Amino acid sequence: MSSANDCYILAIESSCDDTAAAVLHNDQVLSNVVANQEIHRAYGGVVPELASRAHQQNIVPVVHQALRQANIDKKQLSAIAFTQGPGLMGSLLVGTSFAKSLSLGLNIPLINVHHMHAHILAHFIDDPQQRKPEFPFIALTISGGHTQIVQVNDYFDMKVLGETIDDAVGEAFDKSAKMLGLPYPGGPLIDRYAQKGNPDAYEFPKPKVDPLNFSFSGLKTAVLYFLESQQSKDPDFIKNHLHDICASLQKTIVDYLMDKLCNAVSATGIKHIAIGGGVSANSGIRQALKDAEDTLGWTTYVPKFAYCTDNAAMIGIVGYLKHLNGKQSDYGVAAKSKLSF
Numbered sequence: 155m156s157s158a159n160d161c162y163i164l165a166i167e168s169s170c171d172d173t174a175a176a177v178l179h180n181d182q183v184l185s186n187v188v189a190n191q192e193i194h195r196a197y198g199g200v201v202p203e204l205a206s207r208a209h210q211q212n213i214v215p216v217v218h219q220a221l222r223q224a225n226i227d228k229k230q231l232s233a234i235a236f237t238q239g240p241g242l243m244g245s246l247l248v249g250t251s252f253a254k255s256l257s258l259g260l261n262i263p264l265i266n267v268h269h270m271h272a273h274i275l276a277h278f279i280d281d282p283q284q285r286k287p288e289f290p291f292i293a294l295t296i297s298g299g300h301t302q303i304v305q306v307n308d309y310f311d312m313k314v315l316g317e318t319i320d321d322a323v324g325e326a327f328d329k330s331a332k333m334l335g336l337p338y339p340g341g342p343l344i345d346r347y348a349q350k351g352n353p354d355a356y357e358f359p360k361p362k363v364d365p366l367n368f369s370f371s372g373l374k375t376a377v378l379y380f381l382e383s384q385q386s387k388d389p390d391f392i393k394n395h396l397h398d399i400c401a402s403l404q405k406t407i408v409d410y411l412m413d414k415l416c417n418a419v420s421a422t423g424i425k426h427i428a429i430g431g432g433v434s435a436n437s438g439i440r441q442a443l444k445d446a447e448d449t450l451g452w453t454t455y456v457p458k459f460a461y462c463t464d465n466a467a468m469i470g471i472v473g474y475l476k477h478l479n480g481k482q483s484d485y486g487v488a489a490k491s492k493l494s495f
């Protein structure tokens with residue numbers, strides 16, 4: 155078996171609708187395999203039962219592929235890391251049971267990982283093109299299930315400063331996209347159509363809540379009423395103005411996220427800002443952060459696309475950092491759909 159300074163981690167992520175496995179050699183990614191579950195598209199959102207079943211079908215081939223691409227035999231592995239939560243229970247159970255069995259069979263440590271820690275610590279994956287954040291930094295985690303502002307003092311010392319009181323920002327993108335007749339997940343499509351639209355064509359309200367919290371349910375309703383009212387005048391309104399609607403909506407959401415980050419910088423004095431989670435793939439938030447480097451003097455950290463949306467490499471880096479620190483779990487560990495920070 156390899157030493158703690160020279161370890162191979164197999165990581166498994168199955169919290170929602172992507173079955174993913176990765177192999178890391180220390181903090182370097184050797185393979186990062188993701189099987190997307192296309193089946194949910196027909197339903198306009200993730201169907202938990204179908205997700206669980208698809209994970210069961212995908213997990214063995216996905217793990218095999220990750221090992222093969224890394225050119226690693228399972229006997230060389232030092233530990234197995236897996237997503238314990240938060241996420242869909244039926245989905246988490248598949249990854250958790252698989253990780254437990256393999257760890258028992260190979261007699262190597264089992265390491266539980268918090269999905270949202272992983273979105274943040276993905277920044278510490280070794281990559282010559284990416285700079286690593288300096289502690290302390292502010293992390294904005296924006297995904298289909300979460301929207302949080304976290305103060306990160308160290309790898310395992312994080313404090314949630316604010317979060318959404320209702321929907322996550324990814325849901326705001328996806329549900330608005332659904333109203334526009336776009337397939338699930340619509341976030342990336344809104345981003346794509348927004349590139350060709352006028353961001354000032356329409357105005358949407360920014361929900362008012364505490365300075366570090368978020369709310370997106372009001373925005374969703376505002377989009378619904380706006381579309382109903384416009385369509386009553388022009389039944390082809392969406393088709394004729396799709397780019398402008400997407401650009402205006404994206405601008406509203408990005409401005410709102412940036413307002414919250416400004417509030418977090420004022421509250422903490424920390425000007426090192428990292429983003430994580432699927433919505434950090436959005437071109438609008440990426441550009442806004444780049445601009446903030448010049449206009450506000452922030453140092454910003456944006457993950458590679460492959461480490462934004464759900465992936466197992468991010469679970470692997472947390473597994474590696476925990477392994478170095480002797481943090482492992484026992485076999486009583488259970489999947490948790492809600493897992494505190």
Ligand code: KG4
Pocket residue numbers: 170296297298299300323324325327328339340341342345431432433434435436437462463464
């Ligand atoms: O982190 P993630 O892959 O899964 C969760 O843990 O939720 O995030 C998925 C979310 C979806 O809501 C998807 O629409 C959104 O990330 N997303 C985007 C973009 N790419 C992914 N939203 C806006 N713009 C994008 N380019």
Ligand code: ZN
Pocket residue numbers: 269273297298431432463464
């Ligand atoms: Zn995620």
